[in-house]
Amino acid sequence: RPRSHNVTTTSSSFTANLSASSSTLAYDREFLRTVPGLLMVTEIVLGLLVWTLIAGTEYFLYPAFGWVMFVAVFYWVLTVFFLIIYMTMTYTRIPQVPWTMVGLCFNGSAFVLYLIAAIVDASSVTKDLDSHNYNSWAASSFFAFVVTSCYAGNTYFSFISWRSRTLQ
Secondary structure, three states, X not given: OOOOOOOOOOOOHHHHHHHHHHOOOOOOHHHHHOHHHHHHHHHHHXXXXXXXXXXXXXXXXXXXXXXXXXXXXXXXXXXXXXXXXHHOOHHHOOOOOOHHHHHHHHHHHHHHHHXXXXXHHHHHOXXXXXXXXXXXXXXXXXXXXXXXXXXXXXXXXXXXHHHHHHOO
């Protein structure tokens, strides 16, 4: 018995929309030339320096440095994530998310927790603990305060952006 070999295919609108939207991935070169963009890159570079300076020591013996590591790595990863979102203009594809509020909450929480971590880092650095790690811990404390000031600046710019959106 001969069989018919007809095959019928259908296309869903989801796959059509997905392929159409993924092929037009935008790239915002100008973001890195803005003050918030420069601050974000500085947060990433110096935040990486904070946690690598601590990670290269026996920080796990001292709970205070564990807290600093948590804050530094957590906000470093999130900042890289937000940089990718801003650079690829993903925020324009998800208009349901209040991005100005998200940025304000992110930068505000990063500022507060990084400030606490920088103070804990600075107050935990003593020659009595371990003179071998003293220089790394002292340097991480300095850079933690610099990163804190960058997050403070981005919090200010996020607040200005949020305020201008809510007043419209």
